[in-house]
Amino acid sequence: MRTHRLTFHFPVPGALKTPLGWEVAWTGCRVMGILNATPDSFSDGGKHYALHHALEAAKNMERVGVFMLDIGGESTRPGAEPVDASTELDRVRPVIHALKDARILLSVDTMKPEVAAEALKAGAHLINDVTGLRNPEMVRVCADAGAAACIMHMQGEPRTMQQNPVYTDVVAEVHSYLRGQAARARADGVPSVLLDPGIGFGKTREHNLALLRAVRALAQGDAPVLIAASRKRLIDYLADVPDAADRDPGSLAIHLHAARQGAALVRAHAAGEHVQALRVQAALMAES
Numbered sequence: 001m002r003t004h005r006l007t008f009h010f011p012v013p014g015a016l017k018t019p020l021g022w023e024v025a026w027t028g029c030r031v032m033g034i035l036n037a038t039p040d041s042f043s044d045g046g047k048h049y050a051l052h053h054a055l056e057a058a059k060n061m062e063r064v065g066v067f068m069l070d071i072g073g074e075s076t077r078p079g080a081e082p083v084d085a086s087t088e089l090d091r092v093r094p095v096i097h098a099l100k101d102a103r104i105l106l107s108v109d110t111m112k113p114e115v116a117a118e119a120l121k122a123g124a125h126l127i128n129d130v131t132g133l134r135n136p137e138m139v140r141v142c143a144d145a146g147a148a149a150c151i152m153h154m155q156g157e158p159r160t161m162q163q164n165p166v167y168t169d170v171v172a173e174v175h176s177y178l179r180g181q182a183a184r185a186r187a188d189g190v191p192s193v194l195l196d197p198g199i200g201f202g203k204t205r206e207h208n209l210a211l212l213r214a215v216r217a218l219a220q221g222d223a224p225v226l227i228a229a230s231r232k233r234l235i236d237y238l239a240d241v242p243d244a245a246d247r248d249p250g251s252l253a254i255h256l257h258a259a260r261q262g263a264a265l266v267r268a269h270a271a272g273e274h275v276q277a278l279r280v281q282a283a284l285m286a287e288s
Helices: 051-064 085-099 113-122 136-145 170-187 205-213 215-219 233-239 248-260 271-287
Strands: 003-008 016-018 021-027 030-036 068-072 105-109 126-129 148-152 193-196 265-268
Touching: 003 148, 030 051, 030 271, 051 068, 051 085, 051 271, 068 085, 085 105, 085 113, 105 113, 113 126, 113 136, 126 136, 126 193, 136 148, 136 170, 148 170, 170 193, 170 205, 170 215, 205 215, 205 233, 205 248, 233 248, 248 265, 248 271, 265 271
Parallel strands: 030 068, 030 265, 068 105, 105 126, 126 148, 148 193
Antiparallel strands: 003 021, 016 021
């Protein structure tokens, strides 16, 4: 089973000091649990909006073995309206402060460099940028802090990304973009990256299926791969599940497939259920 690695230039939970920095290493596929500190996320908007609810959810995820928390203060669902940096920081910073001494990696889901900078100062470890480090200032923020980054592919931007997305070869184009952005980020001083093909971000049903069938090809590179399909509309298209809150079985099916194809992380709402399912699958595959 392949070993995956992320490197940071500062101490993080579970890391060992190496000549290159503090390294977190793991085998197989682990879970990034979603913690939305927003009132309008597509499937759980408002559920964790109050700080005490967010902290309770975070502690539960840590208890069941979630590897990393992804804290978001701005919805990126299709058609979502942007919020200003001050509002986003008011949502995520108290959660980060309250969790900075927890024994779990903290990611912040933001596309704003100013939010990323303040989140890292508050105690976050990784920046999850749905715009794929397009903004050079976001690269500089991560490099200056010595923080790892997740590079996601998105065609367009959240308000317009599902308005007729078009590719000549979606797998080749997305993989080329991710690998190119990763190389540039590393050259500019970002110590480590995750790659996310951006399921549901400027893609049709067929685009998404093609990318999920090609996870193994992306995972053959030297950067860990994150797949984030939790409760997304693709599951409705495939299995007729209009209510996002009812899509956890489909989310598990996609994420177990991604793990078998070499994904290092899956991003999930039903985090505990994913931890359990991945552990069982890993045991079954070890016996085969």
